[in-house]
Amino acid sequence: MATAKVGRAKLGSQGLEVSAQGLGCMGMSAFYGPPKPESDMIKLIHHAIDSGITLLDTSDVYGSHTNETLLGKALKDGVRERVELATKFGIDYTDGKRDIRGDPAYVRAACEGSLKRLGVDCIDLYYQHRIDTKVPIEVTIGELKKLVEEGKVKYIGLSEASASTIRRAHAVHPITAVQLEWSLWSRDGEADIIPTCRGTWDRIVAYSPLGRGFFSFGPKIVETLSNDDFRKNLPRFQPENMEHNQRLYDRVNEIAAKKGCTPSQLALAWVHNQGDDVCPIPGTTKVENFNQNVGALSIKLTPEEMCELESIAKADSVKGDRYGGVLVTHDESETPPLSSWKH
Known part of the structure; x- marks a missing residue:
């Protein structure tokens, strides 16, 4: 059992309360190599809940x-009442072709599908996973608002949304959480996304706070990736970039050794120490790694230590794009004006 106290935190201003750290479940079923044994993952999920983690994060696109x-x-068997369940819609792989969708008919159909697969009557936190740049955000949020009114969704979230998209969404219905990649090697959201969230009282949910495993294993992670692990195709994991990125890992490792923790715990603690409005959702498929992640909650960093970490994790400290054009990110998520919608 993990020994650190997880604690509780509020998401947004609408009343949703979750554990101070969540559990990202993607890697259990998809993208990070072959799916893991179902019985082992169920045991891990139950262990996480028993340890105080209640925010579970998934998506309809994970493992399709x-x-x-x-x-x-x-x-x-009574476990549902102990968690806050977050899932997402918006990445459609119908007929094997990827499409980003936010039209009302798709939003509703996706929600009904998720409710059925999850075996629940209501989704606690429902994110638009990626922003459909063909559909005004007001239209998408308008349909989500209807789902809230019908009792199928409690709270609405956005993932990889631009600052203006977040503000426009808020004008239709309060947004409880904005999810973005935030870690010592992904800090591009600090310029305008995070200040916008703090101005609109959104909670910030940080995915991949360990740099997709980089801060857990360092550059040697590349040697462990299976052929069907999508990280093999990401720019940052290419050999020519990883050689440069090793410098960041080495510096983090040095500071962690002085602090008496692992590099991954230090990297995760840096995210936690950004403020009470930040909830990281590190993913794992191993109990021992989960326990280590929870241990990061007890690591407090001084202002000097935060500055030191940030000084070695500047924009030029990391080589390679986050996705390399594989998926739309917040930089490319502007939607057309509502007046253009003809449907």
Whole structure:
């Protein structure tokens, strides 16, 4: 059992309360190599809940629905009442072709599908996973608002949304959480996304706070990736970039040694120490790694230590884009004006 106290935190201003750290479930079923044994992942999920983690994060696109089905099985027999369940819609792989969708008919159909797979009557936090730049954000949020009114969704979130998209969404319905990649090697959201969230009282949910495993294993992670692990194709994980990025890992490792913790715990603690309005959702498939992640909650960093970490994790400290054009990010998520919508 993890020994650190997880604690509780408020998401947004609408009343949602979750654990101070969540559990990202994607890697259990997809993208980070082959799916992991279902029974082992259910045990891990139950261990996380027993340790005080209540925010579970999934998406309909993880494993093409299989991760939601996994969580549905894990949340039976009284477990559902102990968690806050977050899932997402917006990345459609119908007929094997990827499309980003936010039209009302798709939003509703996606929600109904997630409810069925998860085996629940209501989704606690429902994110638009990626922003459909063909549909005004007001239209998408308008349909989500209807789902809230119908009792199928409690709270609305956005993922990889631009600052203006967040503000426009808020004008239709309060946004409880904005999810973005935030870590010592992904700090581009600090310029305008995070200040916008703080101005609109959104909670910031940080995904990949360990740099997709980089701060857990360092550059040697590349040697462990299976052929079907999508990180093999990401720019930052290419050999020519990883050689440069090793310098950041080495410096973090040095500071962690002085602090008496692991590099991954230090990197995760840096995210936690950004403020009470930040909830990281590190993912893992191993109990021992989960326990280590929870241990980061007890690591307090001084202002001097925060400055030292930030000084070695500047923009030029990391080589390679986050996605390399594989997926739309907040930089490319502007939607057309509502007046253009003809449907």
